[in-house]
Amino acid sequence: MSIKSIDPRITRENLSDVADQNPIKELNHWQTYEVFHQTKKGDHHIHVGSLHAPNAEMALILAKEQYARRYECVNIWVVKSSNVFTSDYDDEDIFETTPEKMYREAGGYKVMEKINKYKKERKGV
Amino acid sequence: MYGGGYIFEESKNGKSEAEDSEKLERFESKIAAGEKIEPSDWMPAEYRKQLIRMIEQHAHSEIIGALPEGTWITRAPGFRRKLALMAKVQDEVGHAQLLYSAAETLGKPREDMINDLITGKSKYSNVFNYPAVTWADTAIIAWLIDAGAIINQVANSKGSYGPYCRALERICVEESFHLKYGHDNVVFLATGTPKQRDMVQEALIRWWPPIMHFFGPSDKISVHTETLMRWKVKMASNDDMRQKFLDMYVPKIWELGLTIPDPLLKKNETTGQWEYTEPDWNEFKKVINGDGPCNKERLAVRRNAEEKGEWVRRALMRKDERYTVPFA
């Protein structure tokens, strides 16, 4: 028997209420892509989510609406999820470096004392 | 839009993660400290399973949730409503997309989730098994069901799983438009012509029981939910959310002079709690188990959409591709 719905769109489909369907096969919803968007020129692109697309060109077209229809955006990148190589959260501790690295901080270089001492000595000459 | 009342699976052998108590301890202390868990972090198998189940149910609720309101998409009166309803239903589809992606990060491909939906294996929010009988039903749904969903989703967005929180943050922003749109729509009907007022009053009567069901049955703290709450998977009790909803929205319904079909509904000023007729949980169970007014139709529609789209997707499928879990 076909379904008679309150929704005229559904009634038009002449749907059978008998549940028979082959399961959707693997990859039938395509591959995954990661989406990056740039809010305005000069900003970095920021990762905003992922989507399913059959290729990069389609990913771009589809990303535009899912990730930029409501938000300011001037540019989008899409990258295949499989092409993203990441560090491991198990290795999170590699980012904890020792604080004794004044040699690469601006504040690690204080020469005024030396200059003043030198100037004082010169005056004495 | 989703209101909780998740169906969590009873864990079979209790603490099966005991094999790695050190990792579990670290995992739990991270959550206790308010840190987020990311997809590649170690997590107990039970945490992964329950999260997949919950996010998947949420995603299904969005895509099925597009149907009751979609019922009136071709009949919305006037440009303003027509455009807004299209944008709202579109947002629900967008939310499904975001949530399926979030669930995928835990290792279940979208295809598997959709298969489980259309075969009836996994559930979605019960309210969407009720029909939107008139235009006014869409107004009630957009206002009150979305209001309920926001309460649940705002709570969940403070949960422990990174990708789910990120998706929910964006979803909540969009839901606030839905809520405003729904309220606007109800106000126009309630303050409009006698016909419009009757329509919205009748719709409210129809939708009140499903709204009360929306947050799920009372969840007396069991060991099971206690773990899920400690893991910040479940963020608020069903009763607390229902109380919060009543507190925020009953006065707004009453100020429009609309009648809520529950003679016992009132706020107990001493306890600060709302009192109401206990919802019919047998009806709730019956509908969840497939015997509601629209269950068959909802699943048939999803099956049909998948089936009709199959050739389109297949045409662009690449055989040399492999599936990769997304990051979002």
Added chain:
Amino acid sequence: MNGINDFTEIQTEAAKNLLYRLADDQLILGHRNSECTGLGPILEEDIAFSSMAQDKLGHSQALYQLLHNMGEKDPDTIAFTRKVNEYKCCHLVEYPIGEYDFSLMRHFLFDMSEAIRFNMLSSSSFEPLAKIARKFKGELKYHTMHAVTWINQLGTGSGESPFRIQKSLDVCFPLALGIFEPSKYEETLISEKIFFGEKALQEKWLEAVIPVLKNAGLVIPDIENVTAAYGGREGIHTEYLKPLIDEMTEVYKIDTGAEW
């Protein structure tokens, strides 16, 4: 440059007729395409297609608003209360959504014409229309990018896809030629530089669509042997329009005095 008040009677009539044709096309196709929302072939495309349907409705509303500024009724009244034979849309937009190949092919053929048309109109002597046309530019560009990408990929896709797309092209092509059904105002529109005319538009459209279709591996129907589906611009419609209008206006007509 002309504003609303600079026109003679015949010029006003010609401009209004043009606006009705454009707005009705967009209203009806936007409505048709909105039927796919929530039921599309894959979530991501569902969203994109819905956005474009919304754009079309937005465009029609803007054009009806311009008509309203020219003394016609307000956009809702125009869109929701006219009789079927008062609509001036072409037959292409009236057909049911059908399978996705049909919806995509229609979207491609129609939006290619829209993009060119509004590009032409952006230099119209009728400044209010030119201004609207310039505003639509970005949205229409996305619509054509979307359409061209799909047609190209389905035309060269695997399985039944190229066959389906070819079949839809064969069905849609005569209907699409109906977009360019000339009105009795062509001369006025052209001489007053309000619009360059349907004939010029059709030529440019063919120049644009044929390479895309060929590139997608499709066989172009022989234009000499195709009968364009005319009549819509004169209010003669297919059997599909009346049920569409009845459905679209069902709630609106429950209480026409009401504010919805």
